[in-house]
Amino acid sequence: MILTIDIGNTVITVGTVSKTGTHFVEHISTDVKKTDLEYAIAFRTILELYEIPSHPLTGSIISSVVPPLTAVVNRALTKIIGKPALVVGPGVKTGLPIKIDNPAQLGSDMVVNAVAAVAEYPLPLLLIDMGTATTLSVIDESGAYLGGSILPGAGIALDSLVKRTAQLPRISFDAPEKAIAKNTVDSMKCGIVYGSSAMLDGMIDRMEQELGKSLFALATGDLAKAVIPYCTHKIQYDEMLPLKGLYRIYMKNRTDGSC
Template identity: 90%
Template sequence: MILTIDIGNTVITVGTVSKTGTHFVEHISTDTKKTDLEYAIAFRTILELYQIPSRPLTGSILSSVVPPLTAVINRALTKIIGKPALVVGPGVKTGLPIRIDNPAQLGSDMVVNAVAAAAEYPLPLILIDMGTATTLSVIDENGSYLGGAILPGAGIALDSLVNRTAQLPRISFEAPDTAIAKNTVDSMKCGIVYGNAAMLDGMIDRMEGELGRPAHAVATGDLAKAVIPHCTHPILYDEMLPMKGLYRIYMKNRTDG
């Protein structure tokens, strides 16, 4: 069993994975001010909540889009497990052919998700990750990463709308009963949920048009749960996708035989 860590701009996703599957996934807030000890305590507490002692953990792997935290959290993992984590980045084997202008520019989170999706779902595939940013990635029928799109995340868009207007309130991220809203709160819910659903449908249409054939669609990220049920395209939700990808990359790079 290994400990998997995905460091995002807003949340850090923590899980444990073994050959039998993903055992749990939890999220803690990303905080660049915390020390390695504070993160070690947070990770140890999560493991204790799930009754997983650190002794059976054979290793750890992390991906990060927050460079200042990468070394900090690696030190935290070393405190827990007794050795540094494998960090997804240059020199790490992924098995994913990347067909973009500069493969080194592809975020480690997008690599991790693509590795898992290409292995577990029919191809070609459009992969959606709705986190701080919303990303769409296209994987062709041969399992190659072709490219994609990056958009402002739904949460960022909502925060911007509230912070830059004088009268719009903070709202919960849920769909209203109708697309023709009758009040301000429902109008905002309509825009943020149905608007993002329509955006995903439109992007899938465009990407399928360029592929020249239909593609399966898979989504991950907390906000996707509220949006994809309102899409016209069938989109499968997989919360565990980052953990699955990290485990696969770990196994490709293991040196203990």
């Protein structure tokens, strides 16, 4: 069993995975001010909540889009497991062909998700990750990463709307009953939820038209749960996708026989 850590700009996703599957997934807030000890305590607490002692953990792996935190979290994992984590980056085997102008620029989170998606879902595929940013990645029939799009996330859009207007309140991500809303809160919910779903539908249409073929649509990321039910396209949701991708990369790079 290994501990998987996906460091995003807003949340850190934590889980344990073994050859029998993913055991849990939890999220804690990303905070660059925390020390390695504070993160070690947070990870240990999560493991204790799920009654997973640290001694069955044979290793750990990190994917990070927050460079200042990578070493901090690695030290935290070393305190818990007794050895450093594998960090997804240059030199780490992924098995994913990347057909973009500069493959080194592809974020480790997008690589991790793509590795899991290729292994578990039909191709060609459109992979949607709705986190701080919303990313759309296209993977062809051979399992190669072709490219995609990066858009402001729904959370960022809402934060900007609230901060830059004097009278608009902070709202939840619930969808209102109607698209033609009758009050300010429901109007904002329409824009965020229905607007985000319409954006995804439009991007899927445009990408399928460009490729000349249909794409299997797959989504991950916490905000996707609130948006994809309102898309006209069928989009499958997989909350565990990043953890499964991390596990597969770990297994490709292991040198001690751990699983």
